[in-house]
Amino acid sequence: MKSIKNHLSLVIALVSILFSLQVLVITDRAIMSYKEQLASQYSVVVVAKVSLKQEQFLKMDPLIKSATALSPDDVIKRLNSGMDKKNIELLKLTLPKFYKLHLKHYPTPQEVQDLTKKLLKQKSIVKVENFAHTHDLVYKLLVLFKTIIVIFTVAVFVVTSLLIFKELRIWQFKHSERMNIMGLFGAPMWLRSAVLFRLAIVDAIIASIVSFVVFVYLSTNSWLLEQFKTLNIELVIFNPIDDLVMFLGVSVILATILATMIVLWHKEEV
Amino acid sequence: MDKVIIADNLTLAYSQSEAIINRASFSVNSGSFVFITGASGSGKSTLLKSLYGALKPNGGSLVVGGVELKKVSNSKLNFLRRHIGIVFQDYKLVREWTIEKNIMLPLIINGYEKNVITSQVDSLLQHVRLKHQAGKYPQELSGGEQQRVAMARALSHNPILILADEPTGNLDDYSSQLIWNLLEGANTQLKTTVIVVTHNIPKNMNVNYKHFHIEYGSIREVN
Ligand SMILES: Nc1ncnc2c1ncn2[C@@H]1O[C@H](COP(=O)(O)OP(=O)(O)O)[C@@H](O)[C@H]1O
Ligand SMILES: [Mg+2]
Numbered sequence: 369m370k371s372i373k374n375h376l377s378l379v380i381a382l383v384s385i386l387f388s389l390q391v392l393v394i395t396d397r398a399i400m401s402y403k404e405q406l407a408s409q410y411s412v413v414v415v416a417k418v419s420l421k422q423e424q425f426l427k428m429d430p431l432i433k434s435a436t437a438l439s440p441d442d443v444i445k446r447l448n449s450g451m452d453k454k455n456i457e458l459l460k461l462t463l464p465k466f467y468k469l470h471l472k473h474y475p476t477p478q479e480v481q482d483l484t485k486k487l488l489k490q491k492s493i494v495k496v497e498n499f500a501h502t503h504d505l506v507y508k509l510l511v512l513f514k515t516i517i518v519i520f521t522v523a524v525f526v527v528t529s530l531l532i533f534k535e536l537r538i539w540q541f542k543h544s545e546r547m548n549i550m551g552l553f554g555a556p557m558w559l560r561s562a563v564l565f566r567l568a569i570v571d572a573i574i575a576s577i578v579s580f581v582v583f584v585y586l587s588t589n590s591w592l593l594e595q596f597k598t599l600n601i602e603l604v605i606f607n608p609i610d611d612l613v614m615f616l617g618v619s620v621i622l623a624t625i626l627a628t629m630i631v632l633w634h635k636e637e638v
Numbered sequence: 639m640d641k642v643i644i645a646d647n648l649t650l651a652y653s654q655s656e657a658i659i660n661r662a663s664f665s666v667n668s669g670s671f672v673f674i675t676g677a678s679g680s681g682k683s684t685l686l687k688s689l690y691g692a693l694k695p696n697g698g699s700l701v702v703g704g705v706e707l708k709k710v711s712n713s714k715l716n717f718l719r720r721h722i723g724i725v726f727q728d729y730k731l732v733r734e735w736t737i738e739k740n741i742m743l744p745l746i747i748n749g750y751e752k753n754v755i756t757s758q759v760d761s762l763l764q765h766v767r768l769k770h771q772a773g774k775y776p777q778e779l780s781g782g783e784q785q786r787v788a789m790a791r792a793l794s795h796n797p798i799l800i801l802a803d804e805p806t807g808n809l810d811d812y813s814s815q816l817i818w819n820l821l822e823g824a825n826t827q828l829k830t831t832v833i834v835v836t837h838n839i840p841k842n843m844n845v846n847y848k849h850f851h852i853e854y855g856s857i858r859e860v861n
Contacts, residue, residue: 546732552690554719555747557712636692 375571378626381528381535382575382619383582388524389618390583390611395517397603398596399510405600406506407474413438414467414487415495429486431471431479438466464494477504532626539564540630547634561631568623576615584608640668642799642831643689645857647698650681650688658684660855661698668798669829671822671845673836675860676852682835683727685852686801689833690722691715703798720748723792725802727835729784731776737787738763738772744795762790765820782813789817793824800824802834818843 425435587605643666650659658681766786806814
C-alpha cells in the first residue's frame with residue numbers, strides 16, 4: 369500500500385503527459401491521412417491541342433504524379449443530335465484532348481498557381497482548370513485545423529509543465545527529508561540520489577506500460593475504429609513498437625530531469 | 639589518551655549578530671561518557687550539530703575524530719559521519735522505510751555485506767525490544783518506540799562516537815532505562831565515546847562520566 373502511494377503521484381503525472389502526447393500524435397496522423405486523401409481527390413484538368421503521353425506530363429512538373437486522358441465520348445454524346453458516324457469520327461479528331469492530372473501531395477495555393485503557369489507555358493496546352501476557388505477553401509480549412517492542433521499542443525505543454533512543477537515540489541519535499549537523513553549518516557551524493565533516480569525510472573517505466581495498455585486497448589476498440597471509418601480516415605491509432613519507444617523515451621527523460629533538478633536543488637538543512 | 643573532540647575558542651552562530659556558543663574550549667577523551675546539560679534554548683542541540691558538521695564553526699577551531707570541521711570537504715565530512723551515530727531530538731527516521739530498513743541505513747552506507755546487515759539488524763531489534771515491529775513504518779510506532787529505533791540505528795555500525803540529543807526526553811521509564819543501558823553498553827563494551835544531551839542525568843549510572851554545562855554561550859565542566 370505504502371509503496372503504491374509512493375509511485376502513484378508521479379505515475380499519474382507521467383501517464384497524463386504520455387496520453388496527451390499520443391493524442392497529438394494520433395491527430396497529426398489523422399491530418400496526414402486526410403491530406404493524402406485530399407491529394408488523391410484533387411486533380412487539375414488540362415486541355416491540349418495534341419495528344420500527350422503521361423511521361424510528357426511528368427517532365428513538366430515534379431509535383432505531377434499521374435495523368436489520365438479523359439474520354440471525349442461524353443462531350444460528343446451531348447452534341448450527338450443526328451450526326452452521322454463519319455462526322456463524329458471527324459469531330460473526335462479535331463476535338464481537343466482532355467487530361468486529368470493527379471498530384472503527389474496536396475498542394476498549397478502557391479503550388480497550384482505555379483503549376484498552372486508552368487503548364488500554360490507549354491505550346492500544346494491551351495487551357496488549365498485548377499478549381500482554385502474550391503481548393504483555396506479546403507486548404508484554408510486545413511490550415512485552420514493545423515493551427516488548432518498547434519494551440520492544443522501549447523495548451524498541453526503548459527498544463528503538463530504545471531503538473532510537473534507541482535510534482536517537483538511534492539518530490540522535493542518528500543525526498544529531501546530522506547536525502548538529508550542519509551547525508552547525516554555520511555552517504556555520498558550518488559547514494560543519496562540513487563533511490564530518487566531508481567524511483568523516477570521505475571515510475572517512468574510503469575507510466576509507459578500503463579499508457580501502452582490503454583492505447584493497445586483503444587486501438588482495438590471497435591467503436592473508436594468505427595468513428596474514424598465514418599470520417600473516411602485511415603490511420604494507426606497506436607504503433608506498439610514506435611509509440612512504446614516514444615513513451616519510454618519521453619517518460620524516462622522527464623523523470624530523470626525531475627530527479628536531477630531535485631538533487632541540484634537539495635541543500636542540507638541546519 | 640586520544641582526544642575525539644578538541645574545541646578551541648569555538649564560536650557557533652546561525653547569524654552574524656548573535657553567537658549561540660561563544661569562544662568555548664573543551665575536549666573529550668576517546669572512550670569517555672559525557673553529559674551535556676543546560677536550559678532549553680541554551681545551545682545544546684546547536685553544539686551537537688557542530689560536532690557532526692551540520693553547522694560550521696564561525697570562529698575558533700573544532701576537530702572531531704582528527705578532522706578539522708571549520709574547513710572540511712564534503713567527502714571528508716561524509717567519511718567522518720560514517721563513523722558517528724546520531725540520535726536526533728526529533729528522531730529523523732525515514733517515513734517511507736520500515737523500522738528494519740531505517741536501522742540498516744548506516745550499515746548500507748558503510749557498505750556492509752548483506753548477511754552481516756541482516757544479523758546485525760536482527761540483534762539490534764532484539765536489544766531495543768522491537769523485533770515484532772520490524773516491518774512497520776515509523777508513524778505506526780509510539781514516540782518511545784521511535785526513539786528506540788533511532789537508538790538502534792545510531793548503534794548499528796559500531797561508531798566511534800555516539801551523539802544523542804535528549805534520547806530519553808519525555809519517554810516512559812521502560813524505554814528510558816533501555817536507552818541508558820544501550821548507551822552504557824556501547825561505552826563499556828565497545829569503548830565508544832558517548833555524548834548525551836539531557837535534562838536529568840540518571841542517578842544509577844554504572845559508568846564514570848564527565849558533565850558539561852552550557853550557560854550564556856559558554857561551556858564549563860561540572861565536577
Ligand atoms: N536553525 C536555526 N536557525 C536559527 N536559530 C536557531 C536554529 N536552531 C536553533 N536556533 C536558536 O539557537 C538557540 C539554541 O537552540 P538549541 O541549540 O536548539 O537549544 P537547546 O539547548 O534547547 O537544544 C535558540 O535560541 C534557538 O532559537
Ligand atoms: Mg535541543
